[in-house]
Amino acid sequence: MDLEHFRKVLLAKEKELTGEIARLSGDARYARTAEVEDPMDQVTSDQGEATALEETSNLSDTLSQVRAALQRLHNGEYGRCVDCGREIKLARLEAVPWTPYCIDDQQKHDNQRRVNTPSL
Numbered sequence: 001m002d003l004e005h006f007r008k009v010l011l012a013k014e015k016e017l018t019g020e021i022a023r024l025s026g027d028a029r030y031a032r033t034a035e036v037e038d039p040m041d042q043v044t045s046d047q048g049e050a051t052a053l054e055e056t057s058n059l060s061d062t063l064s065q066v067r068a069a070l071q072r073l074h075n076g077e078y079g080r081c082v083d084c085g086r087e088i089k090l091a092r093l094e095a096v097p098w099t100p101y102c103i104d105d106q107q108k109h110d111n112q113r114r115v116n117t118p119s120l
Contacts, residue, residue, distance in 0.1 A: 001079055001090060009097050010070050017063040024056045069098040081105050
C-alpha cells in the first residue's frame with residue numbers, strides 16, 4: 001500500500017474541508033446579519049443559516065475523521081480496522097480514505113445508528 005499517496009489525499013481533503021467550513025461559517029454569519037425587511041425574508045434568512053450550520057457540522061465530522069486517519073497513518077495503524085484490526089481493502093480506502101472501519105464493521109455501525117435513530 002502506498003502510504004504517501006494516502007497521506008497526500010488526506011492532506012488535500014483536510015485543506016478542502018477547512019476552506020469549505022470557513023466559507024459556510026461566513027455564509028451563516030452573513031445570513032444572521034443580513035437586513036430583514038419582512039417575515040418571509042426572515043424565514044429565508046433563518047433557513048439559509050440553519051442549512052449552512054448543518055452542512056458545517058457534517059463537514060466538521062468528516063474533517064475530524066480525516067484528521068484521525070492522518071493520526072493513524074502517523075502511528076503506523078492506517079489501513080487497519082479500528083474495531084477488528086483486519087486490513088481494510090484497498091478499494092475501500094481509495095473510495096473513502098478516512099474510513100476507520102472495514103466494510104463488515106462499517107455495516108455494523110450503520111445498522112446500530114439506524115436502530116438508535118428515532119423515526120419521524
